[in-house]
Amino acid sequence: MRSQIELIDVSGAKRRRRQKRRRRLRLVFRIFAAVFLLGVLGRLLWGTGFMEELSAFTKLPWPFGSKEEQEQLEQIYAKEDSYPPELLEALEKNPELLSFVEGYLSSDGSVTGGLTEEELSQDFPLLLQYDARWGYAPYGDNNIALSGCAPTCLSMVVTALRKNGDAPPNVVADYAMERGYYQDGVGTMWSLMTEGAPDFGVRGEEIGLDKNLIFARLEEGSPIICSMRPGDFTTTGHFIVLVGIQDGKIVVNDPYSRERSEKLWDYETLEYQIKNLWAFSLL
Structure with missing residues (x-):
């Protein structure tokens, strides 16, 4: 005692x-x-x-x-x-x-809303993991707001490509946990981007870290999810979505920061921070 x-x-x-x-x-x-x-x-x-x-x-x-x-x-x-x-x-x-x-x-941890008509009408809607509609919902050993960057990124990709509200972040997060794509102490498994994506009607293809290839895919309208090293976006690990090219720079949807999402990024700034990346298209 x-x-x-x-x-x-x-x-x-x-x-x-x-x-x-x-x-x-x-x-x-x-x-x-x-x-x-x-x-x-x-x-x-x-x-x-x-x-x-x-x-x-x-x-x-x-x-x-x-x-x-x-x-x-x-x-x-x-x-x-x-x-x-x-x-x-x-x-x-x-x-x-x-x-x-x-x-x-x-909050009791429940989901209080889905995607809006305005979000569905946008080419690449920015969805934030700490949005009160789904951010309090559990994901792994925490909640979507703190741990759900990967499901939120995949939700943005599916929503942009399929133009429907069937895959908000909480739905993707639930799927990832039920199918074993979340590992305690590690986070979301990369295999969600390739093996799990087809269940949402999209194809995720791992691609190389090459400027010409990345720009070509973005110009074709293929969003790219990136797993990030510590740097401008994270001190540990994080996922973001590259959604387009503007004035020779890359447009980023960061599910954890509206401020970073409003900024245009040089490829050279992002390059050393990218750990892995996947380009997406419709099945």
Whole structure:
């Protein structure tokens, strides 16, 4: 049995960790607010190009740090102990998760909606794994918001090619778990892209990391799912979709970041970060 001193030490350590996390989050949001004010000043002094340049330099989502968002953050940390630590850590790294985290405690983990007519009408809709419609649903040892990048990418591909709403991220995630394409401690297996894809009416073909080949496939209208190394998109592992070419650069749908999805990417920037890739077409 633990002594009273040991229990006090454990309690104190937890309290110090919570305090440290609060200070870190508050500092991050204050930085966002300061950058926002600098951006407003920049618009007045140097024109509309300043905001884009500043955002690219800081690599922060834009805009951020509003009064409403500050209040959301305070509400979350008033109930800090009720949230999984990994969810708060994810919020620290990606402020786009703010609304998702705020709604976490009121969700029962169920799916609340499917794809919209607007999404179905787009050539390549951007679907986000932390979308409240499906992000709270379980996937592997977590939920789709934190672990479901691969199913969300395949969902985007199927939706773009087949033009129907039969394969939202939660449906692909359920399929991946039921068929053994998710491995605990590892994540989504690459075989989902080739062996699993035909069950959704598309063909996934592993291709080589070659600029001319990639550009040719994208110009043909074939989306490409990439497994990514640590870099601009991840610190561990991640999946993204290459969906087209614009002004000689690659258009990316990143299921974990709207901000990164709005940016055009040089092939040379992506090349060293790509671990493997698959081009998709209709069966």
